[in-house]
Amino acid sequence: KAADAASIEGKNVVKTFGGFTAVDDISFAIGKGEFVSLIGPSGCGKSTLMLIAAGLQPLSTGAILVNGARLDRPLTDIGIVFQDHLLLDFRTALDNVLLQAEIRGLPMEPARARAMELFEKLGIAHAADRYPKQLSGGMRQRVSIARALIHDPSMLMMDEPFGALDAITRTQIRHDLELLWMETGKTVLFITHSLEEAIGLSDRVLVMSPSPGRIVDEIKVELPRPRPAHLGDYP
Ligand code: ADP
Ligand code: MG
Numbered sequence: 001k002a003a004d005a006a007s008i009e010g011k012n013v014v015k016t017f018g019g020f021t022a023v024d025d026i027s028f029a030i031g032k033g034e035f036v037s038l039i040g041p042s043g044c045g046k047s048t049l050m051l052i053a054a055g056l057q058p059l060s061t062g063a064i065l066v067n068g069a070r071l072d073r074p075l076t077d078i079g080i081v082f083q084d085h086l087l088l089d090f091r092t093a094l095d096n097v098l099l100q101a102e103i104r105g106l107p108m109e110p111a112r113a114r115a116m117e118l119f120e121k122l123g124i125a126h127a128a129d130r131y132p133k134q135l136s137g138g139m140r141q142r143v144s145i146a147r148a149l150i151h152d153p154s155m156l157m158m159d160e161p162f163g164a165l166d167a168i169t170r171t172q173i174r175h176d177l178e179l180l181w182m183e184t185g186k187t188v189l190f191i192t193h194s195l196e197e198a199i200g201l202s203d204r205v206l207v208m209s210p211s212p213g214r215i216v217d218e219i220k221v222e223l224p225r226p227r228p229a230h231l232g233d234y235p
Helices: 046-053 094-101 109-119 137-150 167-184 195-200
Strands: 008-017 019-029 037-039 060-066 080-083 154-158 187-192 202-208 215-218
Touching: 019 046, 019 060, 019 215, 037 195, 046 154, 046 187, 060 195, 080 094, 080 137, 094 109, 094 137, 109 137, 137 154, 137 167, 137 202, 167 195, 187 195, 195 202
Parallel strands: 037 187, 037 202, 080 154, 154 187
Antiparallel strands: 008 019, 008 060, 202 215
């Protein structure tokens, strides 16, 4: 499965909005199956960098390479958990996930089974038929994670997925996420405010600073931690 995971690389990525430089000459590389966190203060350009890496926002100069090939359109083999979970209020939890399957042209019956399997793993199977407004923040976040995983993408990007949650819910979802990652070994880019969370979850932490947005430090995490068997030991 690790062989299915994608590698992603940024080369001298610059993004300006008018005269303002939000991302200033950032280069980075995320290997297949690696779990990398991006941290930094509000406004330093984390979301912008993620959207560029996903091919959703055009860059000003530089390039994104996915599996070595230059990215010039939105990545499709990717699941994204956006900063505000962006669920549709008028669809049930399950239908929010199935809509994503439909948009991606997946056959519906297997997609429904997979959605329920993800809901089971994330502990929200009992809430499949509820509407987002009937769910807690943590449950909505789990629906959003299930939606990002419905097509079994080889890469997952999450933008402060636990931002608005209380500490206990954070810890629970974080644990579920770790298990999911352990099972699948996807390549993950995880954005967070919390250094503790970043170190707890990732192989590497990229530290950004604002004005202009740059990667100013990189922390290699060497905590002894379970790791998906198919990825082998830490390099
Ligand atoms: P972060 O996710 O780290 O909080 P963002 O990537 O959202 O930071 O934003 C980085 C900077 O770029 C901020 O100063 C923000 O105001 C600015 N910015 C982001 N998107 C736009 C946009 N579409 N137009 C103008 N400025 C933007
Ligand atoms: Mg952001």
